[in-house]
Amino acid sequence: xxxHKSVFAVLVVILLAVSPVVEAxxxxxxxxRIYYRMVCTDCHVNxxxxxxxxxxxxxxxxxxYFEKNIHGPQDAPAKYAASYFVSKEYRESIKDxxxxxxxxxxxxxxxxxxxxxxxxxxxxxxxDQPSRCE
Amino acid sequence: MTVRVMIFKRFERFWHWxxxxxxxxxxxxxxxxxxxxxxxxxxDAVTTHRTAAWSLVTLWxxxxxxxxxxxxxxxxxxxxxKVDAMVxxxxxxxxxxxxxxxxxTMLKKHNPLQRLAYLFxxxxxxxxxxxxxxxxxxxxxxxDWGLDQYLxxxxxxxxxxxxxxxxxxxLIAHLYLITTGRTVMAHMKAMITGREEIDPDxxxx
Amino acid sequence: MKLSYIQRIAGAVLGYCSLLLLxxxxxxxxxxxxxxxxxxxxxxxxxxxxxxxxxxxxxxxxTEAAKQxxxxxxxxxxxxxxxxxxxxxxxxxxxxxxxxxxxNFAYCTACHIGYGWKDETFDFTSEESVDCLVCHDSTxxxxxxxxxxxxxxxxxxxxxxxxxxxxxxxxxxxxxxxxGGGGNGVKHGDMDDSLAxxxxxxxxxxxxxxxxxxxxxxxxxxxxxxxGSRYTPEAAHSEDYHIHRKQFExxxxxxxxxxxxxxxxxxxxxxxxNNHAKKIACQTCHIPRIARGGVATRVTWDxxxxxxxxxxxxxxxxxxxxNLVYHGKRGTFTYAANVEPEYIWFNGEVRYxxxxxxxxxxxxxxxxxxxxxxxxxxxxxxxxxVKVFRGVQPYDPVMGTLVVPHTTGLNEDAYWxxxxxxxxxxxGMLSAGQPFSGKVxxxxxxxxxxxxxxxxxxxxxxxxxxxxxxxxRLKDIEGIYxxxxxxxxxxxxxxxxxxxxxxxxxxxxxxxxIVSNLWSKR
Numbered sequence: 001x002x003x004h005k006s007v008f009a010v011l012v013v014i015l016l017a018v019s020p021v022v023e024a025x026x027x028x029x030x031x032x033r034i035y036y037r038m039v040c041t042d043c044h045v046n047x048x049x050x051x052x053x054x055x056x057x058x059x060x061x062x063x064x065y066f067e068k069n070i071h072g073p074q075d076a077p078a079k080y081a082a083s084y085f086v087s088k089e090y091r092e093s094i095k096d097x098x099x100x101x102x103x104x105x106x107x108x109x110x111x112x113x114x115x116x117x118x119x120x121x122x123x124x125x126x127x128d129q130p131s132r133c134e
Numbered sequence: 135m136t137v138r139v140m141i142f143k144r145f146e147r148f149w150h151w152x153x154x155x156x157x158x159x160x161x162x163x164x165x166x167x168x169x170x171x172x173x174x175x176x177x178d179a180v181t182t183h184r185t186a187a188w189s190l191v192t193l194w195x196x197x198x199x200x201x202x203x204x205x206x207x208x209x210x211x212x213x214x215x216k217v218d219a220m221v222x223x224x225x226x227x228x229x230x231x232x233x234x235x236x237x238x239t240m241l242k243k244h245n246p247l248q249r250l251a252y253l254f255x256x257x258x259x260x261x262x263x264x265x266x267x268x269x270x271x272x273x274x275x276x277x278d279w280g281l282d283q284y285l286x287x288x289x290x291x292x293x294x295x296x297x298x299x300x301x302x303x304x305l306i307a308h309l310y311l312i313t314t315g316r317t318v319m320a321h322m323k324a325m326i327t328g329r330e331e332i333d334p335d336x337x338x339x
Numbered sequence: 340m341k342l343s344y345i346q347r348i349a350g351a352v353l354g355y356c357s358l359l360l361l362x363x364x365x366x367x368x369x370x371x372x373x374x375x376x377x378x379x380x381x382x383x384x385x386x387x388x389x390x391x392x393x394x395x396x397x398x399x400x401x402t403e404a405a406k407q408x409x410x411x412x413x414x415x416x417x418x419x420x421x422x423x424x425x426x427x428x429x430x431x432x433x434x435x436x437x438x439x440x441x442x443n444f445a446y447c448t449a450c451h452i453g454y455g456w457k458d459e460t461f462d463f464t465s466e467e468s469v470d471c472l473v474c475h476d477s478t479x480x481x482x483x484x485x486x487x488x489x490x491x492x493x494x495x496x497x498x499x500x501x502x503x504x505x506x507x508x509x510x511x512x513x514x515x516x517x518x519g520g521g522g523n524g525v526k527h528g529d530m531d532d533s534l535a536x537x538x539x540x541x542x543x544x545x546x547x548x549x550x551x552x553x554x555x556x557x558x559x560x561x562x563x564x565x566x567g568s569r570y571t572p573e574a575a576h577s578e579d580y581h582i583h584r585k586q587f588e589x590x591x592x593x594x595x596x597x598x599x600x601x602x603x604x605x606x607x608x609x610x611x612x613n614n615h616a617k618k619i620a621c622q623t624c625h626i627p628r629i630a631r632g633g634v635a636t637r638v639t640w641d642x643x644x645x646x647x648x649x650x651x652x653x654x655x656x657x658x659x660x661x662n663l664v665y666h667g668k669r670g671t672f673t674y675a676a677n678v679e680p681e682y683i684w685f686n687g688e689v690r691y692x693x694x695x696x697x698x699x700x701x702x703x704x705x706x707x708x709x710x711x712x713x714x715x716x717x718x719x720x721x722x723x724x725v726k727v728f729r730g731v732q733p734y735d736p737v738m739g740t741l742v743v744p745h746t747t748g749l750n751e752d753a754y755w756x757x758x759x760x761x762x763x764x765x766x767g768m769l770s771a772g773q774p775f776s777g778k779v780x781x782x783x784x785x786x787x788x789x790x791x792x793x794x795x796x797x798x799x800x801x802x803x804x805x806x807x808x809x810x811x812r813l814k815d816i817e818g819i820y821x822x823x824x825x826x827x828x829x830x831x832x833x834x835x836x837x838x839x840x841x842x843x844x845x846x847x848x849x850x851x852x853i854v855s856n857l858w859s860k861r
Binding site: 166167168169170172175176177180181224228229230231273274277286287288291292295296299302303306307310313314 | 610802822823825827833838859
Binding site: 030102122128 | 479480482492494495510535536538539547548549
């Protein structure tokens with residue numbers, strides 16, 4: 001039991017040491033933007049028929065979207081999870097036709113999902129976007 | 135009574151036909167580059183023209199060598215003798231089935247008018263087309279070679295096109311005149327098989 | 340085997356840790372890590388109340404940065420053209436977009452790299468007025484709204500932004516340069532926010548999953564002074580140099596040849612293209628169309644129609660396909676996307692129409708606000724792509740000059756407040772120190788913008804026959820012989836006539852032979 005305790009203590013220390021790094025790494029909006037524009041938008045515009053924009057939804061609506069985790073298609077909404085479309089499995093399936101998916105093949109699913117979420121939050125309808133003089 | 139005599143040797147026929155093909159390709163691609171029509175697209179026309187031009191250069195190196203080693207170059211020595219007879223034949227005699235004033239032999243395969251035409255080809259058209267052609271091919275080097283002060287692309291292109299028109303006219307005349315043999319296809323057959331049917335009994339002057 | 344409670348927790352924690360480690364490892368791979376973690380600097384661990392407060396913290400360590408900035412065009416908005424001695428720069432020139440920052444500084448200096456330039460009293464020697472964050476933000480949350488004289492939005496978390504500073508990026512440069520002229524892609528045509536994350540087809544160098552160049556990869560800086568100004572661009576085919584062979588301090592690298600050299604076409608079948616480079620700028624072939632990223636660029640702007648209000652008294656706004664085509668404050672606009680630029684002979688000499696100079700209409704009926712020098716014979720011009728922007732803007736028909744309208748702001752003189760041109764121009768010209776007759780008319784103007792960005796991959800370059808043809812892209816370019824476009828008409832007429840004559844001749848001769856043959860048989 002003593003040994004277990006010491007193992008546990010070491011692990012806790014490691015966990016604490018690693019946490020700040022992870023905090024910084026959680027959701028890189030610029031990477032999320034690359035994936036969103038080059039994979040999500042590319043498919044929506046060229047195959048799924050229509051422009052998409054992060055500003056379609058508020059931050060809360062995006063959070064709800066990922067909570068439900070349903071991507072569509074519309075006639076069978078539950079067929080694919082939203083998270084599937086950032087997964088390695090999906091990236092693997094399109095890597096020959098999509099350079100961004102090929103380039104980002106090795107990013108862990110959870111990390112990429114966070115990146116995309118960070119971008120959508122960054123650019124959501126109610127985000128504090130840079131103002132323009134138009 | 136006629137006999138079949140070898141007039142055009144194997145290399146000569148190879149030279150003639152490959153040159154004919156190359157000139158045809160050069161004319162077609164050349165007039166496209168000139169802007170007369172759209173066929174291959176400018177880039178492919180240029181590539182084709184350049185490839186054909188270099189092929190013709192290679193062919194000529196062999197042909198010149200062949201002409202000098204075999205002495206065949208003498209076939210092109212011009213003569214004014216009987217030129218009037220040839221002109222009269224084409225203008226009149228040919229219609230009244232008068233005998234051809236020239237007898238083709240191994241040693242003299244071109245008639246006097248033909249010799250003059252080829253002389254014009256070798257002395258005027260060819261140098262013009264080759265000199266301007268080389269200048270065109272090496273346009274990129276004019277700077278390095280200091281030629282850009284003496285040459286303008288517009289003039290080079292003008293004389294190249296002028297020569298090309300003369301070549302075209304020559305080709306049309308040539309294509310027609312090969313039908314004026316003993317039969318319509320006689321000369322054509324001769325250039326394919328190398329043998330011309332000759333009447334050995336006809337008078338030699 | 341049954342696992343103990345502790346073992347299970349340990350296993351879970353271990354799994355979690357390895358996942359975190361993996362995430363951390365991957366997140367660190369594609370971004371260059373600085374040797375300085377700005378979150379750990381005491382100076383930055385405070386709740387900044389204003390931009391200048393942040394700058395004071397920055398220059399404690401970066402002692403020379405603000406002084407360096409003070410010498411740059413980005414700071415002074417002023418440029419003395421060494422060739423023709425014209426005093427240019429954003430603060431001096433006019434254009435046919437928003438016309439001029441003069442008398443509108445508080446609004447226009449949203450794009451100044453400083454804080455507080457609201458009028459002529461701005462202190463250009465103040466170090467704390469330098470805005471470090473607008474160029475060095477990495478969070479994408481920093482922004483400067485029009486009307487605040489360059490100060491950031493109140494909602495910006497300055498502490499967060501200050502702690503996350505980084506090198507400049509396409510986003511930071513683009514925050515102003517993508518939005519020139521008052522909107523996304525409006526001004527340049529070769530710059531809009533599609534270049535923030537460009538595909539390879541849009542920009543072969545900036546390709547976000549390829550070379551991923553930033554603006555600064557080419558526009559290199561020495562002591563914060565960024566290379567590459569359109570006031571004195573280099574247009575000619577000049578001496579070969581290569582970035583690797585010379586100290587970058589010596590040369591401006593914002594040129595193709597800085598990396599590609601003077602003979603960039605290496606393949607044997609393409610090498611003759613190197614010769615084209617003497618007469619044709621790289622951009623002419625390698626930027627086949629502008630506004631290719633899905634954002635339309637504005638091509639005309641008619642100020643004379645401005646002033647319409649909707650039922651509730653607000654300026655009328657109309658959009659077509661998402662593009663603003665009418666705004667009561669500004670007038671009527673048209674757009675073009677994925678469009679071929681225009682082509683001109685250009686030698687790098689640019690002359691601007693200044694405020695005190697008479698506006699002269701050219702043969703096309705437009706006043707050229709900037710005039711690009713160049714001719715086929717001067718030995719230093721090449722054929723360049725330009726976006727020509729055409730407009731209708733207010734001018735003084737008595738003085739014969741273009742005018743400064745005071746458009747922005749909430750005071751009674753501002754055009755956007757009272758929609759009275761005379762008042763607005765009187766105030767604007769007074770502020771600019773220029774005479775104004777009181778009469779307002781409108782005149783057609785044009786400006787040229789050299790095209791340099793959105794360089795396509797080689798396979799998408801302009802094809803040979805797009806210029807080597809009768810009605811190609813260069814159909815209006817004079818003084819150069821282009822095979823397939825230019826052939827001597829006289830030669831062609833004579834040549835084809837003689838060819839035809841020969842053909843008719845031989846056909847008639849042949850016909851004669853056939854007839855005589857038949858005759859003799861009979």
